[in-house]
Amino acid sequence: MGEGRPDSAKQSLGVQLAVQYGCMFLWIFLSAAVILVNKYVLSVSGFPYPVALTCTHMLFCSVAAFLVVKMGFAEVTPISADTYLSCILPIGLLFAxxxxxxxxxxxxxxxxxxxxxxxxxxxVVFMVGCGFGTEKFTMNSAGNMVIVGIGIAIASYGEILFVLVGVLLQAGSIICESVRLTLVQVLLQKRGIKMNPVSTLYHIAPCCFVFLFLPFTYIELPRIMKDPNVNINVPLLLGSAVAAFALNMAVFLLIGKTSALTMNIAGVVKDWLLIGLSVILFGSTVTGLQLFGYLIAFAGVMYYNYLKIQGMKQQTSGVEKAPEKAERSNSSSEREPLISASPSPTGRPK
Structure with missing residues (x-):
């Protein structure tokens, strides 16, 4: 019976890796689609209102998650008032x-x-994760993150279209997203709360919509009402919202299967795809130096995934050895009474 365990364990590891990388590639595809559609809506289609766009997304996600639950396709995990206040509200605010x-x-x-x-x-996710205890600081991980950072710094050097306001907005988004992803990981894994993607979105999307609706009402709605050139393309906004709903479920699914850090490192792969598509679709300028920097960052990502797979193999090997040790211990304990029951010439047990 013990002979079948290694093959079974290898098959289990293969299935686990297939699920993780399947979720990763699904997230990459959906994330790229949402980004390109949002860029088109905000910069090309004549609807330069980011809060209104995100409000539309969260409203659709809230309604879609509610309908999926009410139709019986998914169950909602009960959330206590303490968990809602300490986890859901902060995650919703950071998501907004x-x-x-x-x-x-x-x-x-x-x-x-x-x-x-x-x-x-x-x-940023690595540093935040170390602070929350979801990531363990090691010299290998730290060195790998430094390599990724150096590659990104090289790739970012010499940007022609540099706008300080845009950089500050993106920096704020990175900080909010890093903390949010780590809190989602704490909610899904550390607290032992089992929630499927629909259930997670069911709790977080309405909260996020409320936080977005306030600035929409007081900042963007008056501007939209006075804008004679605004183009409200309902089918385009609806398609963007559907893609956002699928992306949000993929995010929670991916974090539940791996970690927030893994998802963000996989984002470097998505960046390669988006940079190529942005050159083709929007005519963005990308220099050879930028591509060289991303090649360094990509190498760091691949090495991180290699270390992760090696760690999973070591854990699987430890699980395999534990039953074998238990079997040897049981078999030896079964033999000991037979040996000790046989008297030696001096009258003492052998």
Missing amino acids: GTLWTSNAAYLYLSVSFIQMLKATMPL
Whole structure:
């Protein structure tokens, strides 16, 4: 019976890796789609109102999650008042801040430069995770993050279309997103709360919508009412909201399967894709130096994933050895009474 365990463990590890990387690639695709659509809506279609756009997303997500739960396709995990106040509200507030500042940055910066700035998020997530205890500080991880940071710094050097307001908005978005992702990981893993993506969105999206609705009402709504050139393209906004709903579920699913840091390091792969698409679709300028920097960052990402797989293999190996040790211990304890029951010539047990 023990002979089947190694093959079974290897198959289990393979399935686990397939699920994790499947979630990762799904998130990369949806994230790229949402970013490109949002850039088009805000900068090209004639609707330069990031808070209104994010309000639309969160309203759709709230309604969609509510309908999915009420139709019986998913169950809602009960949340205590203490958990709601200590986890859901902060996550909703940070999520609102992330969406607002991130979308607003597209009014000032190109997609390619924003992705370069976003790629610094693994550094921030790593530091925040160490502070919250969700990530363990090691010299390998720290050195790997330094390599990623150096690559991103090289790639960001010499940006032609530099607008300070846009950079500050994107920096605020990175900070909010890093803390939010870590808090989501604490909610899903550290506190032992089992929630599926729909259930998580069911609790967080309405809270996020409320935090966004206030600045929308007092800041953007009066401007929209007075803007004679505003173009409210309902099908385009609806498509953007559907993509955002799918992306939000993919985010929670990916964090639940891996970690916030893993998701943000995978974001560097997404950055490569988006930089290429931004050159093709929006005519963004990308220099050879920027590509060289991203190549360094990409190498750091691949090495991080290699270390992660090696750690998973070591854990699997430890699980395999534990039953074997238990079996040897049980078999030896079963033999000991038989040996000791046989008297030696001196009358003492052997």
